[in-house]
Amino acid sequence: MVFYFKARPEVGDFTIFMGLDKFENEELIKYGFPEDIWFHVDKMSSAHVYVRLHKGQTIDDISEGLLEDCVQLVKANSIQGNKVNNIDVVYTPWSNLKKTASMDVGQVGFYSSKMVRTVRVEKRINEIVNRLNRTKVERKPDLKAEREAVNSAERDERKRFLREKKRREELERLEKEKQAELRSYKGLMVHENMTSNKQIASANKSLQELEEDFM
Known part of the structure; x- marks a missing residue:
């Protein structure tokens, strides 16, 4: 079971979510998205809370209001x-979460401590927690299937990009060849390089003249 919450509307359309227990946390760790940011109470037991950013956004794009919603939810669930x-x-990008075989179910570490940020939460703000809880939705998603669907879509997009790139390069090559051919043709047609029929006639002896020379 995964619980989904809607962040305050003024910060944009963002979904905050967390697992029911450590087993769900394990699935979320395994099948997260590059846009996911993970939150947890430092040095205490708490829910693993995530916010899914929009494609192309990073941890630096989290607004103050969105951050407050996330940290209040994780505090309330500790x-x-x-x-x-x-x-x-503490919070960090999903890609920075490190899982080893020796760790317990739901336990996680970090690849780089430099990518982990810390925010102080002075107290619980019931107004925020209650607002988030009113948006709460429970679902049983197939996290693996969702991740694989995204991977497949990304592969297809990559293939389309490469095909389009190859097509553009081929068009550019043909255009360059065409322009080179035009330049070559124009060079042949330059006035100084052209010979008129009169010039050809004056430069060559007639058959009769050649016969007279031979005689």
């Missing part, structure tokens, strides 16, 4: 973190 003030929430 048994210990929900009870105390001034906690830290």
Whole structure:
């Protein structure tokens, strides 16, 4: 089971989501998207909360309002973190999540600590948490199938891009050949390089003249 929430409308159309338990967290870690940003209460147990950015966006594009929605939701879904003030929430791109065979189910590390950011959450803001909970939807998605569908679409798009690139290159090659041929033809037609019929006639002896010379 995955829970989906809608961020405040003024920040744009963004979906925030989290798994029901560690097993769902494991699936989310495995089949995440490049646009996913992962949130967790630092040094405490909490839900794994994600926000899916728009294609082409990065962690630097997260607005203040969207960030606040995410950190409030992750704080509210931490048994210990929900009870105390001034906690830290860490967040990082999904691609920075590191999973090894020795880790427990749902446990995760990082490839690079430099890509992990921290934000201080002073207290729970019920207005935000309640608003998010009113948008809550439960679904049982096939995360693997969703990821594979995106991979397939990206491969098809890549193939289309390469075909179009090859077509443009072929058109450019033909155009260059055409222009080179035109330049060559124009060179042959330059006035200085042309010989008139009169010039040809004056430069060549007639058959009678050749016969007289021979005699």
